[in-house]
Amino acid sequence: MTIQPIFKSLAVAAVGFTLASGAASAPAKAETVAIVGATLFDATGAAPRTADVLIQDGRIAAIGAGLTVPAGAVTIDGRGKALTPGFFDVHTHWTPNGAPYQTPAIATAYVQAGVTTVNDFHQPPESYEPRRRWLSQLASPHVNLTARMSTPGGHGADWGDTTTTKWVNTPDGARHEVRRLVPYEPDLIKAFADGWRYGLSADNTSMDVGTLSALVDEAHKNDLKVVTHTVTVARGKVAARAGVDIIVHSLQDGPVDQEVIDLMKASGTAYAPTLAVYEPVKPGQTPPDDLNNPRFVQSNAKFQYALRNVKALHDAGVLVALGTDAGMPGTPHGVATLHEMELLVQAGFTPVEALMVATANSARAMGVLDDRGTIEVGKRADLVLIDGAPWTHISDVRKTERVFIDGRQVVGPGVALPAANSQMTMAPAPAQALIDDFEGAPGRTATGALRVQDTDGGMDRSVLISLVAPEADGDNALRLAARMSVKEDPHTGVILPLSRGSVQPVDARAFKGLAFGLRGDGGLYRVMIRTVGGWWQTEVEAGPEWASFTVPFSDLRPAPGWRRAETPWTASDLLEVQFGGGRDAGETLWLEVDDVRFY
Numbered sequence: 001m002t003i004q005p006i007f008k009s010l011a012v013a014a015v016g017f018t019l020a021s022g023a024a025s026a027p028a029k030a031e032t033v034a035i036v037g038a039t040l041f042d043a044t045g046a047a048p049r050t051a052d053v054l055i056q057d058g059r060i061a062a063i064g065a066g067l068t069v070p071a072g073a074v075t076i077d078g079r080g081k082a083l084t085p086g087f088f089d090v091h092t093h094w095t096p097n098g099a100p101y102q103t104p105a106i107a108t109a110y111v112q113a114g115v116t117t118v119n120d121f122h123q124p125p126e127s128y129e130p131r132r133r134w135l136s137q138l139a140s141p142h143v144n145l146t147a148r149m150s151t152p153g154g155h156g157a158d159w160g161d162t163t164t165t166k167w168v169n170t171p172d173g174a175r176h177e178v179r180r181l182v183p184y185e186p187d188l189i190k191a192f193a194d195g196w197r198y199g200l201s202a203d204n205t206s207m208d209v210g211t212l213s214a215l216v217d218e219a220h221k222n223d224l225k226v227v228t229h230t231v232t233v234a235r236g237k238v239a240a241r242a243g244v245d246i247i248v249h250s251l252q253d254g255p256v257d258q259e260v261i262d263l264m265k266a267s268g269t270a271y272a273p274t275l276a277v278y279e280p281v282k283p284g285q286t287p288p289d290d291l292n293n294p295r296f297v298q299s300n301a302k303f304q305y306a307l308r309n310v311k312a313l314h315d316a317g318v319l320v321a322l323g324t325d326a327g328m329p330g331t332p333h334g335v336a337t338l339h340e341m342e343l344l345v346q347a348g349f350t351p352v353e354a355l356m357v358a359t360a361n362s363a364r365a366m367g368v369l370d371d372r373g374t375i376e377v378g379k380r381a382d383l384v385l386i387d388g389a390p391w392t393h394i395s396d397v398r399k400t401e402r403v404f405i406d407g408r409q410v411v412g413p414g415v416a417l418p419a420a421n422s423q424m425t426m427a428p429a430p431a432q433a434l435i436d437d438f439e440g441a442p443g444r445t446a447t448g449a450l451r452v453q454d455t456d457g458g459m460d461r462s463v464l465i466s467l468v469a470p471e472a473d474g475d476n477a478l479r480l481a482a483r484m485s486v487k488e489d490p491h492t493g494v495i496l497p498l499s500r501g502s503v504q505p506v507d508a509r510a511f512k513g514l515a516f517g518l519r520g521d522g523g524l525y526r527v528m529i530r531t532v533g534g535w536w537q538t539e540v541e542a543g544p545e546w547a548s549f550t551v552p553f554s555d556l557r558p559a560p561g562w563r564r565a566e567t568p569w570t571a572s573d574l575l576e577v578q579f580g581g582g583r584d585a586g587e588t589l590w591l592e593v594d595d596v597r598f599y
Contacts, residue, residue, distance in 0.1 A: 032056050033407065034069040035383070038078025041391055042375035043085050043360040048391055053083065055381040058407035063377055081401060082389055084355065085373055086116025086141075086382030088362030089337040090227070090272050091248040091323025093122040094143075098327030102424040103131070106327075107140035108417060109334030111410045114384035114400045117142045117362075117372065119227070122327065124164040125184035126450045127501030130426070134503065137420040139410040142382075144187035144366075146227075149177060149215060153205040155229055156192035159457040163450060165192070169207070171214035178218040188366075189219050191244070193228045194235040196253065199298060204459055206235060212242035225367060227272075236260045239269060246270040246365050248323050250278060250306035261316045270365035272323030273310040275343040278303050282330035283339060307347040314349065321365040322358045338397045341390075351394040358397075381407035425532050425573060429499065431508035435577055435596040436496050438468045438476040449497035451478075454578060460485045462492040477517075477594035478579075486585040493526065493580015496596060505532055505573040511598035513552035514577065518542040520591030523581065527551055528559060530576040533567025535559035542591065550599060 033055040040051050040063070052067040053060060069075055094106050110118060118141050123131060128145045135143055148165040150157040156165045166177040178189065193212050195204030207215075216226045225245040230236050232253045239247050240263035250273040251260070264271065280299040281287045288296050314320045322344075324336040337358070344354040363373025372380040383404040388396025402412030409415045436445040444450055455462040464482040471477050484490035498506045514527065520542040527549075528537040536556035540549055553571055577596060583589045 031407075032061075032070055032073040033076065033381075033404070033409070034067065034073050035076045035078045035083060035385065036067070036069070038081050038083035038385065039389070040375055041082055041084045041355060043356055044374050044376065048082070048389075053375065053383070055383075055404070055407040058381055060375060060377050060379050060381050063375065076385070076402065078385060080387075082386040082391075082396070083375065084114075084384050084386060084390065085359040085363075085375055086384055086403070086405065087114050087337055087358045087397075088322055088366070088373070089115055089118045089324055089326065089340075090246060090321050090362055090366060091274055091325050092118045092120055092333065093325065093327030094120045094333075095122045095327045099332040103134060104138055104421045104424055106333045107135070107138045107143075108421050109332070110141045110337070111139050111403055111405065111417075112400065113334035113338055114386070114397070114403050114411075115141050115334060115337045116382035116384075116403070116405050117144070117366075117368075119144045119146050119188065119323075119366075121146045121148065121190050124160075124452075124501060125181060125186060126163060126497075127503050128184050128186065130499065130501050130503035134426050137418065139405075139417045139421055141405065147181045147184070147186035147189045148192065149174070149189060150192035151195070151205040151207050151211075153459045154192050154195050154207065155197075155204045156190075158204055158459055158461075161453050161455070163452050168211060168215070169205075171210050174211050174215035175218040178215060178222065178224075182222050182224075186224065188225045188227060188245075189215070190248070191215055191226055191228045193239055193242075193244075194230045194232055194249075196232045196235070198231070198252075198302065200295070202459065207238075209238045209241050212238060212244070216243045216245075233257065233260055237263050240264045240267045243267045244269055245367075246272055246321055246323075248272045249274050249325070250302075251309050252278065252302040252305045254305060256309045256312050261313065261318065264313065264318045265316070268319075270319040270321050270361075271310065271313050272321040272362075272365070273306055274323045274325040274340075275303075275306055275310070275347065276336045276340045277325035277328050277331045278306050279330075279343065283335075285330060307343075310344070311348040314353070319361055319365055320344075320357050321362040335398075341394050341397055345394045352391045354394050355390060355397075385412070426504040428505040428507040428572060431498065431506035431511065431574065431598055433511070433597050433599070435498065435598065436478075437595050437597075438478050442468070445496050447498060447500075449500050449502070452495040452497065452576075453492075454495050454580065455482075455492040456485055456487065456490050458485070458487065460487060462490050464492045464494075466494050471594075475594065477592045479590070479592050480580070481590045482588065484583045484585055484587050484589065489582060490585055491526070491580060491582035492589065493528075493578045494593075495530075496577045496579075498574055498576060502530070502575045505575055507572045508553075508574050508598050509571045511553075511571070513550055513555070513599060514596070515548070515550045515599040516579075516596040517546055517548050517594040518579070518591060519544055519546045521589060523583065523589065525579060525581040525591055528576075528578040528580075529556060529574055530578070531567070531569070532573040532575065535578075536569060546592075546594075 193207040385402040390396040
């Protein structure tokens with residue numbers, strides 16, 4: 001079968017598994033596996049039934065009662081167990097602020113929960129190639145890397161730079177940015193089309209139907225699906241009119257009406273409500289002492305709309321998929337996906353319907369139902385063996401016994417995760433002395449990484465212009481000019497990644513510190529180095545004449561609020577160097593930097 005183009009990167013997922021010490025006949029190395037006597041929930045609409053499943057070359061080769069098991073195959077006794085397709089989560093953020101927060105730990109959390117396909121909405125396109133290399137070393141779900149687009153001042157653009165989130169507000173601009181994304185080979189595009197801030201702060205900007213329609217049309221021409229951050233009923237209508245593939249949040253400012261239902265059905269727009277992120281009191285949390293607190297009352301009211309709306313859309317025939325927004329506060333990776341099924345049951349779905357949402361429905365919404373999402377001959381063997389009957393008791397999905405991805409067992413007896421799953425960073429590369437002299441490829445450092453602008457977040461952001469320009473001696477330097485936003489501690493700067501996408505750290509223990517040339521408006525500037533554990537910084541003062549600086553690593557101090565306390569400085573896990581600073585609200589800043597290197 002042909003895999004849909006949207007999943008062209010999935011072949012990198014998680015096949016390098018190792019055996020537990022002393023394990024005999026471990027499925028992790030078997031090319032042929034027979035799961036016998038399990039009760040199949042195949043997600044085709046058929047009732048659960050007892051059958052054997054034969055897996056060969058990563059695919060389901062045969063299904064039936066009393067199958068003949070080929071010689072040399074690994075046989076797994078599934079009697080008394082449930083066998084389901086692997087679960088999907090079409091809305092996750094692999095963010096350093098989530099739980100867990102490192103890529104290997106996130107991957108582990110998903111495979112241990114039986115989640116075999118996810119969409120990640122957090123990473124900039126520059127990171128795709130190194131992230132795919134990293135994921136190929138891990139036991140991991142299939143991870144779809146998602147390009148992000150928003151409006152200037154919109155959600156997703158209120159903290160991300162334009163290398164992370166593309167900013168568009170016209171049809172021509174949307175088409176142009178989609179075409180610029182294509183060479184990075186994203187697996188899909190997320191449009192932050194709704195600027196409502198849940199009534200908790202001033203609304204961001206929103207994407208008009210013309211811009212969103214052009215974005216969707218151009219994406220579809222390039223075999224890319226489009227999902228949207230959409231959280232209001234009115235904007236749900238805009239998303240459906242534009243033909244988006246999935247709305248990946250709840251419409252929660254009021255009840256859905258017949259118009260939005262009709263529009264979503266006509267356009268084939270699916271709906272992933274991410275109930276887990278909106279639950280007012282999440283698992284493990286304590287309810288507020290004052291249940292009449294206005295914020296809690298509002299949160300609960302929105303959640304009730306979310307519950308009722310997903311049921312109403314489902315009952316009306318809109319395709320419902322599973323997403324969680326995992327990585328956001330209180331929404332941990334892996335277990336949140338399982339909890340989302342429980343919340344769907346709370347919303348009025350039957351356990352069977354919730355399982356369908358997590359498997360076949362999500363595969364259909366993502367356009368890969370011909371490849372996975374059901375247990376059928378020829379399909380990818382992404383499977384979960386469960387010690388329970390989740391079609392009767394949905395919480396049995398938490399009783400994972402074995403997980404298979406591409407036919408290889410990644411969780412369960414006789415199998416250990418690869419060593420890479422316990423190594424929380426990619427293996428570092430040796431640091432090169434020259435970081436950037438601004439003489440190379442346009443926009444890129446001497447290491448080949450794309451330079452990144454950094455400014456404070458929010459709708460009112462500091463405005464920064466940075467460019468490489470010639471100096472009087474004929475050499476180039478990097479020029480920055482900025483106007484500070486009106487907020488507390490406005491700041492801006494330029495980041496020089498030490499590897500493409502700031503994914504693979506570099507080991508700079510062969511060097512003593514950082515050297516560079518600098519001149520500016522006479523104020524203080526921050527010089528920062530980001531490590532795997534966070535940011536370290538110092539300050540220098542520079543006037544209008546060029547001056548040479550050396551900053552020993554020993555002079556760096558933790559940047560307040562930007563470093564994990566348990567992570568010391570080692571110089572072995574460096575990711576980025578940044579130059580910038582702040583001035584008073586509304587004031588301007590300028591500086592020039594050149595010849596940045598380790599010494």
